[in-house]
Every structure is written in C-alpha cells, then in structure tokens.
Amino acid sequence: MTTDHRNEPENHRTRVGKQRRERTRQKIVEAALRVFARMGTDSPMIEDFIAEASISRGTFYNHFNTTAELLQATVEWLSADIMESIETELGTQDNALLRLTVGLRFWLGKAEQDPTWAAFVARPEFIKELQFEPVRRDLRQGQQAGLFHFPSEHVAFDLLAGTLILAMRSYVDGQVPADYTNAIIRVVLQGLGVSEANINLALAQPQPSMRRPPVSMPSC
C-alpha cells in the first residue's frame, strides 16, 4: 500500500514533459498549415515555420527533420480535422445522396470562407493521398440504391474530386458567379447520374452551419 515517493514525481515529470512536447508539436503543425497555405509547399523555409510558430530552430528539428515530413504531418492532421467536421455536420444522416451533397457543400463553403486553406488543400496530390473512404462508401451505396448511375467507382471519384478541386480553386482565384456552389453540386450530381428530381431535392436541403473558425488564421 505504500508508495515509493521517489517514483511519483518521476512519473509526473514524464507525463508533464510529454504533454509539453505534444503541445509544441501541435503548435508547429498549425503554424505550418498557415505557412503552407500562404506560400505553397515549396517556397517556405525553416525560418518561416519557426517564426510563425514562435519557436527556436532547435525545437523545430526536435520534432521534424525535413519540410516534407512537416508537410506530411500537416496533411494528416488536416485530413482528420476535415473528416471529423463533416461527420459532425452529417450527424445520423444515412442517405448517400444527401451525405455527399452535405459533404460537397461543406468543402465549398469552407473554401469560400477561408481561401488560404483552400489554396492548400485544393491540389490533386493532396486529394489523391487521402483516400476518402467514407466518400467512396457513399458512392457505392448510392449506386446500389439506384440513386447514382456511373460506370465505375473509380471514375465517379475522379469526377467528384476533380471538379471539387477546380471549384475550390475558383474560390481561391475570386470572381465566382452567384450561386456557384449550387451550380457545382448540380453538375457533379448530373455527372454521377442522379435524376433531375433527386438533384432538386438534394439542393433543397438546409445548409450546414460552418461554425468553426478558419484554421488558417493565427490563433492569437
């Protein structure tokens, strides 16, 4: 029943240290997203990351060895973050068509609201790297349910993702016509072989709330 008091503070120290380390890492990743969004994935130098994260050179290298490693970590964090946001948005919705519609609206809404973020995520490498399993599942289910009509899941995904990328970049470039989001959703659904009636039904859905603040803004 007695506790070795020499050990207790050690465990505590260890735990506190790990927490600090983890917080620093997260700070770097969030700063990196802003830097990548602002400068692209090739231009930024270590200096940019450490200035944005307010850390020292040494600390950067304690956590990441190369810019590529940091980019990878940033993509992974962002991906988890996006997926979680969409799942929250979707709640218990289980109709594949409506799920996809909400998802598309989320991405486009976010691109409109936070173009720097969009400039970062709207690249084929990024979109292909994340495999978007939930999206693929919705495509399969919708096809089986007779809501969609396309030759193969592969083709359907390329249509959906490719159009989404260029659409998000249209927001980045500015100058999108009114009601652009609905128009994009309409042609994508057409492309997936959704009937006119179902398209109108899907577009009549209430819009997602988009409460979360842009991630690409400095949090201070």
Added chain:
Amino acid sequence: MTTDHRNEPENHRTRVGKQRRERTRQKIVEAALRVFARMGTDSPMIEDFIAEASISRGTFYNHFNTTAELLQATVEWLSADIMESIETELGTQDNALLRLTVGLRFWLGKAEQDPTWAAFVARPEFIKELQFEPVRRDLRQGQQAGLFHFPSEHVAFDLLAGTLILAMRSYVDGQVPADYTNAIIRVVLQGLGVSEANINLALAQPQPSMRRPPVSMPSC
C-alpha cells in the same frame, strides 16, 4: 538592291548560327519537359536541366535566365503542340459535342501513351493558365444548340477540366480499369447534361489516330 559579297558569307553564317541556336533551345525545352514531369515544377535545379539536355551551364544561361522562364517556354511549346494536334485531329468537324468528345479522347489517349507528359500537364495551374478558348466556345455552342444543359460555362469548364486532370493522373499512377477512357467521357458528358442517346452516339465515333511519338522521350 546590290549585294555586298562581304555580307553573303555573314548572312550564311548568321542563318546557320540562328538555326543552331534554335535547335539548342528546342533541345533544352524538350529536356525540361521530362525534368518537370519527373520532379515537379519547384524541385529541379539548373543542374537537372543541363544534365538532361547534355549541355553546359553557360549554354543554359545563353537561352534562359531563370527556371521560371524555362517553365513558361515549356508550357507555351506544349500548349501550342497540343492545340495543333487536336485541330489536326478534328479536321472540319463542327458539332460541339463531337468536337469535345474527340478532344477528351485525345488528352486521355495521350496520357495513356505518355505518362511522363501527363504528369507535367495534369496540374490545375497548367490547365487554368491555358484558357482553352476553343473548348469554351464548344461549351457555349453546345449549350445553345440544346446538346448540353449546365448552369454556367464556368461550372461546365471546372467539371470538364477537373475531371480530366484527375483522370490523366490516374493514368500516371497506373492501374486504370479497362475502358476507363470511355467511362470518363461518359460521366463528363452526363455532367454537362448530354442526353443518354447523344452520349452513346458520341462514344460510337471513330477514335483519333494518335500518330505522333511521345514528346517526353529523349529524341536521341
């Protein structure tokens, strides 16, 4: 009108010199395409270009001052080359639907045949830089002719170009299912609002010949 015979050999030398210069420049540009395709547009250094083109540093700078300038020249050459190829392919065809179908088939066929070329071309920056006026014109004409049904030309172009980019990258990544090209054309035409009957008609068209050799192969 009289000829100074001291000038004649100079004119000759001048002409020969210009031809040689032009040949060197073209050699650099073609090598650059392979390098950009392999390494992206940011990573390659001067060293990569001169090694691929088998020229010296000095010669490189005789033709281009920066990597960006070389990239620009590469894009321009490629763009002119593509457009010319497609126009040759199209001949006098004036049906917007059939023109677009042939165009799509050309891009995808070329991607299949020459993935290195596709790896360079299939990026949003590139596709957005070329404004593809002929494509936009076909979209407008097809819409007016009642062949297409989409909310706006802007949206139609994003669907067409975005899907094309990801489809070409699918060829780059390898592992595309059989009949992938036809499947892509089908969903794109669906997305543009083409009727089932017209889609089948367009897909029944004879295929373009694709005689030209891959540009991304070293010519030696």
Added chain:
Amino acid sequence: MTTDHRNEPENHRTRVGKQRRERTRQKIVEAALRVFARMGTDSPMIEDFIAEASISRGTFYNHFNTTAELLQATVEWLSADIMESIETELGTQDNALLRLTVGLRFWLGKAEQDPTWAAFVARPEFIKELQFEPVRRDLRQGQQAGLFHFPSEHVAFDLLAGTLILAMRSYVDGQVPADYTNAIIRVVLQGLGVSEANINLALAQPQPSMRRPPVSMPSC
C-alpha cells in the same frame, strides 16, 4: 561530541546520496570508455555518452561539464586500474627484466582479450600522458644492473611504448600470427639490449592470470 539526532537521518541521506552519485559517475565513466574506444576522442557527442550510459542530459551535466573533463576522468580511472592490476600481478618480484616482461605480457594479454579497451588505450597521447614512473624506474634499474644496454632512458621508453602501441593495435585489427605476444616481447628486449640468454629466461616465466573481466563490456 554530542549527536544532534536531527542530523542523523541527514547524515544517512547524505551518505546514501553520495553513494548513489558515485555509482552514477562510475557508470558514466565506464560507458565513456566504450564510446571513446568505438569513436575516438573527438567525434563523440554528449548524446553518445548519455545513450551508452542510459542517463539523461541533465545528469551528464551534473557530473561533467565538458567532453574533455570526461576524457580526463576516463583516462585517470583506466590508468589507476591498469597500474593496480599490474602491481597485483607483479607481487614482490623485484628483478627489472622480469617485471618489464610481466608488464608487457599483461598489456598485450589484455589487448587480446579486450580489443575495445585496447582501441582506446593504444594511442600515443594516452601513453605519453601517463608517465609510467614504475616502468621508467625498471628501465633505469635494469640498465644499472647490466641487464639492459641502451643509449638513454628516453630512447628506451620510446622503443618500449611505441612498439607496444602498434602491437596492441595489431590485436585491435585482428589477424595476428600465433605466438605474436612472445615475438613482440623478444624484439623489445632485443632493442633494450638484453642478452639472448636472458631473453629466453624471461620468456620462460609463468604467464599472468588475467582474471579480471574486460572493462569495456556493459556491466548489466
């Protein structure tokens, strides 16, 4: 003379603390020997020492301020250790020739048994740093006794120590011929001007026991 009982537990704690401190210090020094043997005296970084000793950076600095200080401590420990071992080996032997022979055999035997140790010890800086007073005394006494014939003690020491260093490194490099130790002793004694008869006598001595375990093996 009275005892303050408030002090007693402190004395105990103090004593225990000092023992613990001493054990940690010794652990660092033994680890350092292995590191120096493996990497030389200039290359290793703090990281190498703390990894080998399984301690933290902070602990290292609690005991040593610089790498040079640690090297010094390692040399001193090793030196005392060697001298003590040889004295044990020699017992009460007082014939200079036999003492030197036993000493040489000890060094070479240890080099054969523990090449890591030898890799560290067999360097001129180390050998010159230890002044080997007992060895020099034996050289003088043997010379006076007419056993040795050399021009000066300085020269005799350079011959003895230089040959020993390269011989030990031969063990480090592996691939020594059979009976290498005896051969080395023979040429060294020849060099010191010992008569053929006395050399044979010295080589006929019983061998030292070499009971002690290699110091360069991790003790855990």
Added chain:
Amino acid sequence: MTTDHRNEPENHRTRVGKQRRERTRQKIVEAALRVFARMGTDSPMIEDFIAEASISRGTFYNHFNTTAELLQATVEWLSADIMESIETELGTQDNALLRLTVGLRFWLGKAEQDPTWAAFVARPEFIKELQFEPVRRDLRQGQQAGLFHFPSEHVAFDLLAGTLILAMRSYVDGQVPADYTNAIIRVVLQGLGVSEANINLALAQPQPSMRRPPVSMPSC
C-alpha cells in the same frame, strides 16, 4: 586531313579547364596539410581550409565532399611525396640495412626540421594505412641476408614503425637529448637483431642532405 576548326578550340578549352581544376585541387591539398598539422584532424572546419587555400566555399565543395575525403587525399599525396623523397635519397643503394638506416634518418631528420609536419604524420592510423611496401621488402631481404634476426616481419614492422612514431612525437614535444636520432636508430637496429658491428657501420654512413623545404610552410 582537314581539321574541324570548331573542335580545336574546344579541345583547348577542355585541356585548360582540366589543368586549372587540377591546380586548384593541389592547392587545397597542400593547404590542408598545413591546417591538419596545425590543428589536428578533427578540429579544423571548412573555414580553416578555404582560408588557408584562399578559395571560396563553393570551390572547396567542388573538389571534396567531406573533411574525411580531404584528409584521405592529403595522406595519399603526402605518402607519395615522402616515398619519392626517400627513393631520391637512396639512389642506387641496395643494402637493406643501409637503406633502412637512411630511411629512418630521413623521417627523424624531417621531424626535427618540420615538427608541424611530424605532428600530422606521426600517428598510428596514418602509418598503418600506408603499407610501406619498400620498408617491408627491406626487412625481408635483410633477414634473408642474415643481417637481421627477428621472429616475423609483422613484429619487426611494429617495432620499427612504433618506435619511429614515438620518436617523431618526441621531436614534436621538443626537449630531445643530443644525438637522439642516432640513439633511436641504434635501439631499433638492436631490436631487429643487427650485430653491434653492423650497427656501428650503419651509423657511420654519411647523412642525407634534406634539401627540400618544409612542406608545412605556406609556399607564398
């Protein structure tokens, strides 16, 4: 029979370029020897080499990728240089004993004359790396001729080279007694089993001239 005049200047350019490159490389190596001699093999930084050689950082890296590579090149050059000097010294002498004596005198004379040079070469790694084939050949021939008596060539070399190293370091440390060189040669020859009479004969040889300037002095 006609010459393509476009090629001639190219060949000339190429040749001139290569010569310049080679001269630069040699300049770096000679500077490196002075730096290594002055600072040891671990302390010097790139800055030291380029300052001593009066070249730019970039040029350094055009020729050597690491300090270790430069050290290697320096050792190789030095080794060739020493061997050549000794061969010049020896002329047509073919008596193994006299050859070895001249060689020892050369090394020790050079160490006395140029201690910085000696500080660099007098290290076991260096001496063991060069295999000194001519020296080993002399040892074998002398043994066969009955001039030497030692148990094995391996042992004889370790005696010779080990004693030489410590002797050279004695010059580096200063404070060597008068006639130290002859004393060293005497004990080494004793160690190799040369008879008293032959030793005296060898020591009576005329001394080498040592005309060449110290290599470790800046040549400007």
Added chain:
DNA sequence: AATGAATGAGGATTCATTCAT
C-alpha cells in the same frame, strides 16, 4: 555560341548548454 571552374549569399543543420519540473 558553347564551356565549366569558381564564387558566395542564402538557407539548412547540428549539438553543447540551460532550466523548469
């Protein structure tokens, strides 16, 4: 026009040292 050795500013990386827990 072509060549390639040399340059050095700009940026990447290391590692001894500190210090809050």
Added chain:
DNA sequence: GATGAATGAATCCTCATTCAT
C-alpha cells in the same frame, strides 16, 4: 539528484550565377 524539452550560436552545405577561355 535526475529529467528531457527547448534554445540558438556556430557551422555546414547548396545552387543560382558569373566569367575567362
């Protein structure tokens, strides 16, 4: 006394650019 995350000065290394031949 022990811990290890954080620090930043010191040093390494790259690569666009120049220029004599």
